[in-house]
Amino acid sequence: MYQLSPSILGADFYNLEKQIMQVEKAGCKWLHVDVMDGMFVPSISMGMPVISSVREHTSLFLDVHLMIEKPERYIKEFAKSGADMITVHTEACTHLDRTLTLIHECGAKAGVALNPATSLDTLEYVLDKVDMVLLMTVNPGFGGQRYIPSCTSKIRRLREKINSLGYQADIEVDGGINFDTINTVLDAGANVIVAGSAVFHGDITDHIHKFQEQFAQYNRKAGKKS
Numbered sequence: 089m090y091q092l093s094p095s096i097l098g099a100d101f102y103n104l105e106k107q108i109m110q111v112e113k114a115g116c117k118w119l120h121v122d123v124m125d126g127m128f129v130p131s132i133s134m135g136m137p138v139i140s141s142v143r144e145h146t147s148l149f150l151d152v153h154l155m156i157e158k159p160e161r162y163i164k165e166f167a168k169s170g171a172d173m174i175t176v177h178t179e180a181c182t183h184l185d186r187t188l189t190l191i192h193e194c195g196a197k198a199g200v201a202l203n204p205a206t207s208l209d210t211l212e213y214v215l216d217k218v219d220m221v222l223l224m225t226v227n228p229g230f231g232g233q234r235y236i237p238s239c240t241s242k243i244r245r246l247r248e249k250i251n252s253l254g255y256q257a258d259i260e261v262d263g264g265i266n267f268d269t270i271n272t273v274l275d276a277g278a279n280v281i282v283a284g285s286a287v288f289h290g291d292i293t294d295h296i297h298k299f300q301e302q303f304a305q306y307n308r309k310a311g312k313k314s
């Protein structure tokens with residue numbers, strides 16, 4: 089099942105309400121929220137207050153990407169604020185297994201994110217307990233960067249691994265996904281697509297519909313109904 093997860097980091101924060109409503113109306117089910125602490129990544133973005141405000145007004149699945157050091161300190165608060173999926177970076181967690189368990193205990197789905205230079209081997213002992221793996225396809229910290237081509241083989245290898253083990257984990261890709269790179273990541277096996285600039289810069293509805301058309305094509309190819 090393909091999902092588009094529009095990243096509000098690319099949105100116009102002055103018009104956030106209007107833009108989230110457009111995302112919902114265009115048929116999206118997910119919304120990606122980038123949390124940055126100025127330590128794990130150079131930039132600072134948003135946190136719990138934004139998530140709770142958005143939660144009050146939307147039923148979109150809130151896909152929260154924590155780019156923060158020692159995320160275990162804040163899991164309960166993010167779950168309480170309304171996150172549906174909480175994704176932590178393996179590079180930021182000393183006790184990754186414990187953090188994933190904590191996310192599940194808080195009632196959220198658990199994701200693990202990997203920077204472009206981080207090996208898939210770091211997933212070896214947690215893959216059975218993650219709902220999603222987020223493969224960064226740019227170095228995290230900013231929207232509007234270019235897709236790093238070496239990530240394509242990484243997506244493919246992860247898809248093969250998940251399939252061969254019979255796991256159900258989603259593969260989300262994040263960074264530089266637009267209409268030039270979407271086919272590459274879908275071909276490689278990603279099924280959750282984050283897009284910030286490619287959704288929010290320009291005509292939001294039109295951009296979302298274009299992504300959905302791509303998903304429909306891939307569903308047709310796979311002989312499934314979109």
Ligand SMILES: O=C(CO)[C@@H](O)[C@H](O)COP(=O)(O)O
Pocket residue numbers: 095097098120122153155226227228229230231232233262263264265282283284285286
């Ligand atoms: O996590 C991040 C950046 O660190 C992303 O979610 C960006 O928000 C994606 O933006 P685009 O590359 O699609 O503009």
Ligand SMILES: [Fe+2]
Pocket residue numbers: 095120121122153262282
């Ligand atoms: Fe993100």
